[in-house]
Amino acid sequence: MPDFSSCVKLKYLKLGYQILVNHFVASVLITILVYILSEVLRSSPHEIVAFWNCLHFDLVQILWSSFLFIFISTLYNMSKPQTVYLVDFACYKAPAELCFSIRDYVERVKLIMSGPENKNLDFLLRVSERIGLGERTCMPPAIHLNPPNPTMKALREEAEMVIFSAMDSLFQKSGLNPRDINVLVVNCSICFSTPSLSAMVINKYKMNASIKSFNILGMGCSGSLISIDLVRQLLQAHPSYNAVVVSAELMTTIFYRGKERSMLVPNCLFRMGGAAIFLSTRNSFCNVGAKYRLLHLVRTHTAGDDKSHNCVYVKEDPEGVLGIWLSKDLLAVAGEALKLNLTSLGPLVLPASERFLYMLNFIARRIFHLRWKPYIPDFKQAFKHFCIHAGGPAVIDGVQDTLQLSKEQVEASRSAFHRFGNTSSSSLWYEMSYIEAKGRMNKGDRIWQIAFGSGYKCFSAVWECNETVKFPPTEPWLDCIDNYPTCIPQVAK
Template sequence: MILVTLLSFFISLSYETIIFCSFSITITIFSLSFISKYPSTYLVDYTCCKPPNTLRSPSHSFLKHSRLNLSSNLESVDFQMKVLARSGLGEETYLPPAICELPPTPSYEASRKEAELVIFSSLDSLFNKTGLNPLDVDILVVNCSVFSPAPSLTSMILRKYNMRENVKSFNLSGMGCSAGLISVNLAHDLLKTHANSNAIIVTTEIITLFYYTGKDRSMLLPNCLFRMGGASVFLSNKKSFRKQSKYLLLHVVRTHIGSCDEAYNCIHEREDSEGKIGISLSKKLTSIAGQALTANIHAFALQILPTTELLFFLKTLIVKKVFKQKNTKPYIPDFKRAFEHFCLHAGGRGVINEMQKELGLSWEDMEPSRMTLHRFGNTSSSSLWYELSYLEAKGRMKKGDRVWQIALGSGFKCNSAVWKCNMDIKTSSDGPWFDCIDRYPIHVS
C-alpha cells in the first residue's frame, strides 16, 4: 500500500517539481562520479579492413552467381535480386575470393584464407598506425560467429605475430552480429583486474562457408546482406594513453531476450530440406530487434539519460507496468540530450528503420549506419567501427562528444557501448572511407 501511494505521488508530480528533482539527483551523481574503483579503459585507436577492389561485388556480378547456383530455380534468382534492390547495399561491397569465383568454390581452406586476409590486414594497419609492438599485447580477444576452426583464430594471430606465451587469449563464436561489443565488454572487465595492460580486439565474420546455395528463401536472405569486413581495436588502461587515446569507454550494457522462443529462433543456423547449411532469417526479425532494443534501453536508461529525461521515462514506465494502463503512450526520451552521435548496427534497411523508430531519431542521426550499409554491406560485428570511421572521416568527432554504439545479434541480444571523444579527431588520410567519403551522404531509397 505504501509503495502504491509513493508511486501515485510520483506520477502526480508537476513538470517544475520533476525539474527540481532532476537538478538535485544530478548534483548527487556528479559528486559520486569522482569515486572510481577501477582504472579507465581507453580506446587508443582502431582500424577497419578494406579488401582489394578485385573483390567488389556489384549487382550484375551477384546476378551471375545466383544464376549459376540456382540454375534450376529461377524464381529464387528473381527473389534474391528483388531483395538486393531493396536492401540498401551499393555497388562497391566486397565478397570473399572463393565466392567471387564463377562458380563459387567455398571450402574450409578458403575460409582460412579469408580470415587471414581480413584479420592480418587490419592488424598490420593497427600496429603500423599506433606503433604498438605485438610483444606488448597482454590481452587478445577475437570474435567470429560462424567460422570457428581449430587451432583457433586467436592461435593463428599469436603465431603470425610471434606474441608472448602468457598472452590472455579468448576466441568467441556463435555470438552473432552483437559480438563486437561483447568483446569490448570482456576486454574491459579484464582491464579492470590487470593493471597496465594492453588489449587487442579483432571483430569479424568469415562468410565463405555460410554462403548458401539452396532454395530456402529465408536462408537466401543472408547472401543478399552479408559482406566481407573486419576491424581491430586497441584498448588500454595505461595512464600514459589518457591524452593520446581517441576515446574513453563510459558504459557497456548487454541484454538477452533468448528466453522467448521467437527471439531465439529468428536467426538460426540450420540445414534445409536438402541438407544444405545456411543462416535462416525470420520475417519477425525487425520486430524482435525492436523488442531487444527496448529491453536494452530499460537496462541502460539509469546510466545514460539526463535526469529530467530519466524521470519522465520512469513515470511512463510505472504507469504502464505497475498501474497496468497498457494504452499509455510510451515516452521516447530525447537521446540527443545524452549523445552527439549514433552508431547503430547496419544489419539491413528494415533493422535500421526499426531502430530509428524506436529511438525517435532523424535521418541525419542514422546517416553513419545507412552509408556504411550502402558502401560495405552488413559486415556483422565490425559494422559499428566502419560507422565510427565514417563520422571521423566527415570530421564530426570533437573533444567531449559522446557516441552510442548499439549492436544486435542472434540469440537474441542487444548490446550497447558509450564512448567519450578525448580529442578533436582530424580527417584521416587513410582508412576505409578515404577515397570515397566525398561522395557521401547519398540518398538511399
C-alpha cells in the same frame, strides 16, 4: 496553419525545463553560495573574525580533518573500477578486385537456380534492388569463382587477409608492438577453424607465450561488444595490460549455395569485413592520447524465449546445404530486445529531465490508471553520435523510428551499409570511422553503439571522445568519404 509563435514558445519552455532540472543541484548550490557571499560582503571585518573564532578550530582538528578527507578520497579512488580507454582502432578495406556487385550476385544465383526456381530468382532480384547496397561491397576470392568453391584453405586465406590487414593498420596507427599485447580476443560470427583464429594471429606476429588469448564464435553481430566486455573485466583485474580485440566477418564457407528462399536473403546482406581495436587502462600510449573512454556496457539476452532463440539459425536446408536461416519474427524479436536494453541503459545515461518525465508517465499509467501513451525518453539528449548495427535498412529504420532519430543521426549506419554491407560485429567500427572521417568527432561527444546478435541479444556500448579527431580521413573511407551521404533511391527504402 499551425501557430508558429506557440510552437516557438513551447520549444523554449521545454529548453528551460531541461536546463532547470538537469542542473538543479548546481543551481541550488550556486544560490546558496551567492547568498553566503552577499552576507559576507555586508559584514564588517570584526564580525567575520568573531564568527571564525566562535567555531573553535585548533590545529589538531584541522590536521585530523585533512587526514580523514585524504584517507576517504584515497579509499574511494582505489575502490573505483579502472577506466578503460580505446587508444585506436583500424578497419579492413578489401582490394578493388574483390568488389561484389548485385550483378555479380545474380550471376552466381543463376548458376544454382533453373526451371521452377525462377520465382526465387525474381524474388532475389527484387530484394537485391531494394536492399540499398552499393556496388563496391566485397566478397572473398572463393565466392568470385564460377561456381563458388568454398574450402577450408580458402577460409584461412580470407581470415589472414582480413585480420592481418586490420592488425597491421592498427600497429601503424597506434605504435603498438605485437609483443606488448597481453590480451587478445578474436571474434567471428561463424568460422570453425583449428587451430583457432587467435592462435593464427599469435603465430603470425610471434606474440609472447604468456598472452591471454580467447576465440569467440557464434555471438553474431554483437560479438565485438561482447569481446570488449570481456576485455574490460580483464583490464580491471590487470591494469597494466594492453588488449586487442579483432572482429571479423568471414564469408567463404557461409555463403549459401542452395535454393531455399529464406536462406538466400542473407547473401544479399552480408559481406566480408573486419576491425582491430586497441584497449588499455592508460589514457595515452607512445605519447599519443587515447581516442575514447568507455563509460557503459549494457547487455540484454532473450534466449530464454523460444522465438528469440530460433530467429537466426545456422542449419542445412532439405538438400543438406549449409546456410543462415532468418525467421519472419526477427524484427519483432529485435524490437523487444532493444526495449529491454533501453530500460537498463536509460537510468545510466539519460539526463534528470527525461528520467523525471518518464517517472511521471509511469506513475500516471500504473497508479492512477490514466490512458496515457508510454513516454519514450529522448535519447538524443544523452548522445551526440549513434552507431546502429548496419544489419540492413529494416534494422536501421526500426531503431530510427523507435528512438525518433533524424536522417543525420543514422547517416553513419546507412553509409556503412551502402559502402561495405553487413560486416557483422565489425560494422560498428566502420560507422565510428565514418564519423571521424567526416570531422564530426569532438572532445566530450558521447557515442552510442547498438549491436544485435543471434540468440537473441542486444548490446549497448557508450563511449566518450577524449580529444577532437582532427587528422584527415584514413582507410577505409579515404577514397570515398566525399561521396557520402549518398542518395539512396526510394525503392531501396
